[in-house]
Amino acid sequence: MEERDIELTSGRTHLRSEGRGRALVWTHGFLNSIAAEDAAQSWPALGGDLLELVTALGLERPIAGGASMGTATSLHAAVRNPGAFSGLLLVVPPMAWDTRKEQADLYRAGAALVEARGVAAYLDAMRAATSRAS
Secondary structure, three states, rough: OOEEEEEEEEEEEEEEEEEOOOEEEOOOOOOOOOOHHHHOOOOHHHHHHHHHHHHHHOOOOOOEEOOOOOHHHHHHHHHHHHHHOEEEEEEOOOOOOHHHHHHHHHHHHHHHHHHHHHHHHHHHHHHHHHHOOO
C-alpha cells in the first residue's frame, strides 16, 4: 500500500493506493472541505478535480467510482471527458440536488459544534434531533 499527498489546482488531497490490475479511483466528498467556497464544491469543479487527478497519476482509463458526492463527481468527469474512463461504478446517488446549500449549512453547523464542544456534544445533539423526529 502506498500513501502520499498530491497537489492539484484546487488544493492538496491524500492518496492511498493498493492492489493491482486496472485502477479504480473511488471518490466521496472528493477534495471537499467545509472551508471551500461553494463554486469549488460544485459538481463540475469536483469532476474537473477527478480528471486532473487521473492525469497527474498517469492512469490510463481507470474505472471511476463513488458514493453520494462521488457518484456526481464521477458522472460529471465522465460527461466532460467520456474517453477518460473504462467504466463507472456508482453507488448511492447524491442527495440534496435542490437543497444542497441547506444541507451544507447543516454539515458546517455540525462541524462547528464538534470544534467548539467536541464529538460528545455532537452525538447528544444528533440523538435529541432523532428523538424529536420519531
